[in-house]
Amino acid sequence: MMNPNLAHPAPDQPPFDPVHDTQKVYRVLLETMSRPGKVCHIEGIGQHLSLVRKEWQTAASIALTLLDGEVGFCMLPEEAELVDYTISRTFCRKVEASEADYVFARGDADPEFVHNLMGQLKKGTLLAPETSATVILRVKDVMECEEPTQVLTDATDSGLVLTGPGINGKRDLCVRGITSAWWQERAKSNAEYPLGLDWILYTADGKVVGLPRTTKLAECCKGE
Amino acid sequence: MAYVSVTGGQEAIAESQRLTQYLRLKGAEEEQLSVQMIAKQMRLLVDQVMGEGGMYAPEYAALALKQAEGDPAEAAFLIRAYRSTLPRNHYSCTVEPGQMRVLRRISSSFRDIPGGQMLGVTYDYTHRLLDFSLRNETREQIRRLLREYEQMIEAESAGDDEEADADAEADANSVSSFVKVADLLREQGLLEQTVRPAIEQKPFDITREKLTFPAERSARLQALARGETGAMVALAYSSMRGYGAVHPTIGELRVGYVTVEIPYPYGDGDEQVYIGEMLVTEVETINSFTQRESSHEVQFVLGYGLVMGQNEAKAIAMAILERSLAMGGNAPAQDEEFVLLHIDNVEANGFVSHLKLPHYITFQSALDRIRQARETAAVKTASRTEAAATMDGITLEEENRHES
Numbered sequence: 001m002m003n004p005n006l007a008h009p010a011p012d013q014p015p016f017d018p019v020h021d022t023q024k025v026y027r028v029l030l031e032t033m034s035r036p037g038k039v040c041h042i043e044g045i046g047q048h049l050s051l052v053r054k055e056w057q058t059a060a061s062i063a064l065t066l067l068d069g070e071v072g073f074c075m076l077p078e079e080a081e082l083v084d085y086t087i088s089r090t091f092c093r094k095v096e097a098s099e100a101d102y103v104f105a106r107g108d109a110d111p112e113f114v115h116n117l118m119g120q121l122k123k124g125t126l127l128a129p130e131t132s133a134t135v136i137l138r139v140k141d142v143m144e145c146e147e148p149t150q151v152l153t154d155a156t157d158s159g160l161v162l163t164g165p166g167i168n169g170k171r172d173l174c175v176r177g178i179t180s181a182w183w184q185e186r187a188k189s190n191a192e193y194p195l196g197l198d199w200i201l202y203t204a205d206g207k208v209v210g211l212p213r214t215t216k217l218a219e220c221c222k223g224e
Numbered sequence: 225m226a227y228v229s230v231t232g233g234q235e236a237i238a239e240s241q242r243l244t245q246y247l248r249l250k251g252a253e254e255e256q257l258s259v260q261m262i263a264k265q266m267r268l269l270v271d272q273v274m275g276e277g278g279m280y281a282p283e284y285a286a287l288a289l290k291q292a293e294g295d296p297a298e299a300a301f302l303i304r305a306y307r308s309t310l311p312r313n314h315y316s317c318t319v320e321p322g323q324m325r326v327l328r329r330i331s332s333s334f335r336d337i338p339g340g341q342m343l344g345v346t347y348d349y350t351h352r353l354l355d356f357s358l359r360n361e362t363r364e365q366i367r368r369l370l371r372e373y374e375q376m377i378e379a380e381s382a383g384d385d386e387e388a389d390a391d392a393e394a395d396a397n398s399v400s401s402f403v404k405v406a407d408l409l410r411e412q413g414l415l416e417q418t419v420r421p422a423i424e425q426k427p428f429d430i431t432r433e434k435l436t437f438p439a440e441r442s443a444r445l446q447a448l449a450r451g452e453t454g455a456m457v458a459l460a461y462s463s464m465r466g467y468g469a470v471h472p473t474i475g476e477l478r479v480g481y482v483t484v485e486i487p488y489p490y491g492d493g494d495e496q497v498y499i500g501e502m503l504v505t506e507v508e509t510i511n512s513f514t515q516r517e518s519s520h521e522v523q524f525v526l527g528y529g530l531v532m533g534q535n536e537a538k539a540i541a542m543a544i545l546e547r548s549l550a551m552g553g554n555a556p557a558q559d560e561e562f563v564l565l566h567i568d569n570v571e572a573n574g575f576v577s578h579l580k581l582p583h584y585i586t587f588q589s590a591l592d593r594i595r596q597a598r599e600t601a602a603v604k605t606a607s608r609t610e611a612a613a614t615m616d617g618i619t620l621e622e623e624n625r626h627e628s
Binding site for chain 2: 091
């Protein structure tokens, strides 16, 4: 079932430790969630994984940290090998988007797909807002910078101003490789606090940024 | 909620921990209590800790007991804390205590039960005399006793082989699975028929969701199964003595190993994987009969108890409390919230023990209030005496007037 290349650790790296490595990733995720918009790194940990495709290391590190047999996840578009890898390591259930506790998706997805997906996700209930989904989104790059116009080159690049709990005043964040449909849908899904979705943005090279539902976003500029 | 953490006074705490370690180890230079020793020789205590900790792991329970210097409450807390860190990846298939590999099985309702009464492992039928000979138990004595017993078993099974080679199959069947006494009553229509639902219902899980009242039966059973032995026995006793109405007969008490299986993790069929067996105590009590609303038939009602390890008093108490809660009423043992919230070892211990934590502010405000109350009282008393004195003065004057 599994790609044999996935089953063995990379030769020059110690194998991924399901206890201590996931603890490290968890501490980082906790940091990103308590300081929304802060760019943190987990690339060193992902290298312990035995994945052939390096761009999956961050997603797989997050998956191995957050998922277990108690929760359901979905990956859209589905990367069959990564899904198999995740299931075999975590015993997590693969479910429909509407039932998923963790949703893995890509920032460069087309707007129609985004509207459709975000409409289905669990936003929690007033009695149990924690039953909402967490969106784990792969983007091209994230950086904290005050001069976004210099970095933004593409129409899928956004310069954002973040405010809310965990942010002293405001924080500037540039995200590259994300369609603006995501931002529209995020605003829509988080309109009725405490209902809403928590987001984790990650890049293939191990940068992670948390955007909990309490964080307010304003798109200040876009790339050309 | 359980009280867990405290900060501040770190140096003092560190020193206190060093002293505790010192006392734990003092006198243990020559002979240390090994975890294996506790697991094997403190079997019933280990069973109790596993049950109250809610995790079946004899060796870990033994380790917790060693760490806690034998305090069952502290050990159960350690086990609960540890279990909360474990990934939960699989749920077992329904366990069938009817298929139990029985170590002990009795009924106090019927003398002649199919398969017979099997006293098995128990201290029930012994004199409660302190056995001073245990102080000088030698290795040779122990070995001899064990060997004698094992030889006897071997001799007997060898004899059985010769005698009953022909009906070995029937023999094996009668030994491996005893018919349940409750099922016999069901056959005769004296107990309500239980129907296995078409779709297995997922039980409520009190370790994942907050227990709310009225609780589902599965939540009640789970809370009772990991309740504290002493507290449960006390409450069940209260019900039997008259604060409540449950005084059952034990239809059946069985202690033995049940097999635990999980659905095959990578398949979606009906395949199951055997992961091990666990020792449990199961009790079914027969209670007074009632008329069923559905059938208008008069039938006995059952009380059910199932606990980890061998813990018979707790299993019986569980069966009594389960019935008592299902019946309802005004007695403490019939009040769901009263029973389920107060039998939890960790919660009860945590809340009582939290009184040891600094309550300086709480107490300061109590001091403020008592001083204020005293001041107010003093002012009032003063003004009252003054008033009384004036009154006395008036009376005196009046009296003087009368006299004159």
